[in-house]
Amino acid sequence: MLNIIAGLLTASTGGVILDGREVSGPGPERAVVFQNHSLLPWLSVYENVALAVRQVFRGRKTRAEMHEWIEHNLALVNMSHASHKRPHEISGGMKQRVGIARALAMEPKVMLMDEPFGALDALTRATLQETVMDLHARLGNTIVMITHDMDEAVLLSDRIVMMTNGPAATVGEILSVDLPRPRERMALAENPAFHHYRAEGLRFLYERHRRPAAA
Amino acid sequence: MNAWTRLRAARPVFPSLAWIRALILPLCGILAFLLVWHVAAGRISTSLGQFPGPADTARAAQGLYVEFQEEREKAVAFEARQAERNAARLAENPDAEVSVRAYAGRPTFPDQIRTSLVTVMSGFLLASLIAVPFGVLIGLSSGLYASANPLIQLLKPVSPLAWLPLVTLVVSAAYVSDDPLFAKSYLVSTITVMMCSLWPSLINTAVGVAGVDKDLVNxxxxxxxxxxxxxxxIVLPSAVPMIFTGLRLSLGVAWMVLIAAEMLSQNPGLGKFVWDEFQNGNAQSLGRIMVAVLTIGLIGLVLDRGMLLLQRRLSWDKTAITR
Structure with a gap:
């Protein structure tokens, strides 16, 4: 699904419409934060972001502006201190931050996140969720995120699109989350609306699993 | 429990056990080998006398060193005589034509080592210059890979001894010059080494280039x-570790092939040394061949370590170092 939006896979039927125009093939306006960070291991953190910036803003920004833009995006995810380090020298959570910085640096119309925190421990995941909420509040850009974590989905999103079981998975139910922003994890933990949405989502997941057994 | 026993308990009994293992165990291996060699050598008699044991080999190495010293003294003496003679002639007649000739003694063992190293390096470099770019090309294009693959698989296992007659004839026919820059024997062995050491680099480069992580491609x-x-x-940096592995294998093959090529092409290196000792065998020949065998092994080891160091310096992937 995300790969089709990103253009990495071609849809067998249907298409992808962005800003009123159909898009085909991958492109930086639909930047992807990959599941396993996908940083180039031979480049430093800075160079990884720089590769994207130099490609996307070639001819539109001067070298100094590019440098500033790279630093700015690394600062957004709090990674300025490690800009000279190689990916293997930093933790999984930090790699994913750099992945987000690289995607943001492409100035995408929509940022696609493919289970970005799946491989991280709970604490790091929580911190990165805060980072994403913070970035979203400051930049206000559209984010499409794939997740298997119902708490994460309710906490972060305005709309949860739930998929039926594959193969040939389709959109099952769309759940609008009307929780006020900014959202506080601890406050939400006791919020009845939060629990309602969470229960709604889980009920769908649970019934979707039951259906094949009944058939 | 007093402080002393607690301290004893906290520290391992042999704090430097790892260090001892790293030093003592290889030494044990070498000693055991020397013992087996010594005993076995005493039981093998050949037409050239007793098979050389470790002691005979050491004596032969010493003999080779003495020969090298003598030859060098002769060369120094020759150059001194030549300089003296020329000076005398110039003093007699300032316009006299004086000639300076290089000393043409027989090659000593270190000379032969040098020739071998020069030959193996030229063959290896030539092979790398062909294999890496071509490997990148066939790695990038699956069509090209499919068309080249059967050919590569066919040519890869060919022994240097099969190539040698062909290379010799072609070089003799094609390289005709009154004042040749390179000796024919050098060219023949270099080209043979190249033909045989091409393949590991070529295949590894192609596989490395073709196997770029799908996520990085995305x-x-x-x-x-x-x-x-x-x-x-993306592609070249990600293939660098594989390319280096290929180059390291290639260098190993090149050094192995070289000895065989030199034996038959009479390139004045270690291979020819072994062959000559075998042909005009006397009582010391076996010992001298044994010295050559050990030297060949040692140089092969040094070349391999050298490539490993180079890889560690130049490659981004510090983990992909194999033993």
Missing amino acids: VSRVLRLGWATHVRK
């Missing part, structure tokens, strides 16, 4: 990198 696609940038920024 990064490149999202960024819409052009083909040239994609190859330069």
